[in-house]
């Protein structure tokens with residue numbers, strides 16, 4: 089199966105985001121590199137706004153992800169509540 | 178108006194509709210083809226521009242808000258780094274040469290990307306891609322400015338930074354990245370966006386930014402890490418634009434497939450050749466390595482690119498043809514490049530060195546099938562020669578590839594001991610190439626590539642000496658004259674790192690920072 093990934097800077101803002109992604113995607117693998125973290129997942133990866141908000145204790149707009157985003161792969165589907173990365177094969 | 182209406186917050190999709198498509202209008206007193214004169218001639222057929230989707234649905238108001246936040250974060254770090262003399266915390270002063278290579282080779286491409294996306298944004302009749310290209314055009318200008326700004330701090334202390342813009346236009350190895358982008362920006366709007374948006378941004382850019390920036394972090398260069406990640410945070414949007422472009426074009430008309438496939442083949446190869454510089458930077462120039470070029474290629478191209486091309490197979494797209502050649506070259510690319518630069522470092526605006534024993538062990542471990550067999554013996558030999566006072570500087574000029582402009586140092590697919598030469602005749606002239614791929618690119622558009630400004634040819638034609646130089650004068654030294662024209666100071670900006678002013682200054686300043694002298 090094809091792998092999708094999301095890479096984020098490692099800092100205080102992304103800590104709750106990374107935790108949320110890891111919890112919502114039990115099949116994901118976390119690779120830490122200097123100053124960044126790359127999360128790989130087979131087929132599909134979901135980023136949920138509610139899970140991030142729970143950890144942050146405030147409202148979170150998924151577009152805020154862009155501030156600390158490094159790279160990603162896969163076809164993207166995004167609405168107010170979640171962002172999905174997936175390959176269609 | 179005194180009526181109070183409760184404001185309903187627009188959803189992401191509605192907001193995107195209102196702030197992009199609804200801002201567009203159909204012209205009535207000018208013809209569409211007069212307003213958009215460049216969308217037809219490449220043969221790409223688009224029937225419905227409204228089928229374009231931006232999955233992030235980013236609108237200009239949100240764009241400004243998030244970009245402003247990125248800038249604030251970035252400048253806080255850059256200022257702190259400069260105030261704190263952060264440059265003295267890098268692993269060792271050899272590292273600074275990667276920043277020189279970046280500023281001279283990559284940053285000017287950011288500016289060209291700014292121009293290119295402004296141009297294609299204007300050329301496309303659809304409001305969706307137009308807004309996305311506008312944002313990318315602004316991003317690229319930001320990348321150029323922040324890079325120049327951040328790196329200017331190094332120019333206060335180290336050599337090899339003082340005339341980067343001129344070097345990009347003049348210096349031989351920098352004609353590789355320069356000609357790559359000039360090639361893209363002189364293509365039509367669809368080819369440009371496939372070349373840069375898809376082949377470069379989506380397929381290859383991870384190989385440029387992620388290892389380089391992660392490498393900067395690993396080597397204590399917080400300034401480079403900050404501008405690198407700040408630029409990279411725009412990259413996810415650029416990559417998405419690149420992927421959407423491909424899908425959109427292919428869904429519009431089946432006749433678009435062969436045109437797009439040819440562009441993907443061409444631009445993956447063109448981009449890969451530019452990344453030769455990144456390969457050697459990763460394997461030789463970072464004192465503390467993050468991963469090898471080969472590993473980066475396997476993760477970001479073979480694994481991720483593989484997934485991408487399997488996904489695009491539903492449109493009939495296949496893996497670029499060059500992937501096989503590249504798979505063979507991955508064991509050799511960085512070594513062959515560094516050997517060449519070690520030879521020609523009299524004519525470079527950065528320093529080179531021989532890898533030390535620790536570094537050679539790392540290279541053997543990362544390249545078990547090639548390093549000890551083909552490359553370690555060369556370094557051993559050169560080290561021996563240098564110790565005897567015979568440091569070898571190559572002063573004859575190499576043959577360049579007419580397409581990618583890299584000197585012909587790559588080897589035959591399947592035989593790493595034999596240099597690969599290809600040639601073709603066109604209108605009574607002979608043209609030389611580094612590979613079958615570059616030859617094929619030339620043969621498809623010879624009228625474009627015969628115009629290439631090849632540094633070696635230009636030097637031999639006498640076009641790269643300061644004004645008033647007399648090449649027939651007795652004792653004329655062509656290398657000296659070329660360096661003068663480049664504004665590279667011989668003995669200061671070039672040659673070995675060992676014994677350089679950079680090395681001495683860094684050692685002295687670091688000592689001052691840690692002792693009471």
Ligand SMILES: [Fe+2]
Nearest residue numbers: 287317320408
């Ligand atoms: Fe950029």
Ligand SMILES: [Fe+2]
Nearest residue numbers: 578581611615
């Ligand atoms: Fe070439």
